[in-house]
Amino acid sequence: MAKKMTDKDGKTYVQVKPWYKRWWIWVIIVIALLIGFGSMGSDDDSSSSSSSSNSSNTTSKTIKNTAKEVTLGAGTYKVGQDIKPGRYTVTATSGSGNFTNKSGSINTILGTDEDDDAGQVTSYTVDLHKGETIKLEGIQSTNFKPTPAKRSYQTTLSAGQWKVGQDIKPGRYEIKATQGSGNLTTSDGDVNEILGTEANSDAGQVTHITTDLSDGQTLDSELQQIQLIKK
Template sequence: MKFLWVIALIIFVIYIIISDRKSKNRKDYKEAPTPSKNPSNEPLVKRWWVWGLILVLIYGFFVSTSNKAENHDETYKTTAPHSIKPSPVKKRKKLSDYASKKVSKFIPVKNTAKAVTLGAGKYKVGRDIKPGRYVIKAVKGSGNLSNSDFTINVILGNDANGDRLTSFTTNLVKNDKIKIDWIESTSFTPTPDKYTYKTKISAGIWLVGLDIKPGRYVIRPIKGRGNLISEDGSDDNLNEILGKNAEKGQVSKVTADLTAGEVILSTIELIGLSKK
């Protein structure tokens, strides 16, 4: 609308200029007529109604601009939300949350796990797999094993090669969601009911005070490479890559104080713990 007012004003001004020039040209080539009081012979720029029309056009231009601004403000007030809140982000479970619930559940009671063999696919604990503590192995083929919160996220195969593991030991509780990719056949074998302290630990999730005796240890990779992570509710947690390639950020050993209740996650085929 503002654009149309501007165009109208420009056209009108051009019309006045052209008309005045034509009038002047006629005076140059013709004898001046007898003076007349008729206002129609006066130049357009000297007529009151011309300036009145120009003022109307200018007024209309500014009124149109003002109304547009008011409409914009009103529209903004109507459509703008009072507040914008981000969608809630589901917090990923901590390792300590995972194991404190899952490991402690099996300390005073018998392991309720039941052996089962599954192919590739998605499964739910409590429906397809009984809750309990398992040693999970790839019987045929190799591929990924993971759960819904990615506390479990490893590559299983028939032999340990690079990041591939032959087994992973962990607790599975009701409503856990397990995903098996590209593995033809995977076995879930219950662990023994009796817990004993170990100084050699395969890949899996372990609890200090149940699987490992509390104390100060030097931890080394015996076979394979991978992550060694611990959580004990403090800031003094382990987070190392154990292996033999220092150029890739791997370390050959780590010394740590392991306390009762501390959760250990290892994605290394086999590690050794030596008392210090």
């Protein structure tokens, strides 16, 4: 409430309280500050939640692939001369036979049909590097098709060489044979098994294994199809 005052000359005037001494002004300021702080906290939470969500959904990587499709007959070929370096799915389009390279990192049997007894698969996915020599024996026609540049985590894999951290999410897995039989190995030697849809004690073949797969490892499967089950 305004207060009446009389000065020394006998004049009466009304003394008005400064705005900062009015209680309701401070109530408004406090409320405004509380709303402001609440809004900032909400934005931070929203930003953090969004960042966390984006991070957990990052399951694919785009990696440049310089491969170029080509179909080759039986013979010996130089990567960088006869075929461009890159990542390919190699498929037998006529006949069947061996697909190998000079270093020995590729050694599989390709055919137009799967053959469990022969360990034959219909395709093999692999990176071919400049300078290496590949050989196709007994296969009338083989197609080299570039894989998509965008690589995502998979749990069902065909025959081929698969990179942990690009094709497979690092972690602990049960790996089961779902089609065919053959060798299952990792680049560092941690895994070296014969896997098949049926156990065979004479051949040392099992139907599944449990193992840890670490970032940077390469899983090499010579089976028509395997499944990775997260533990």
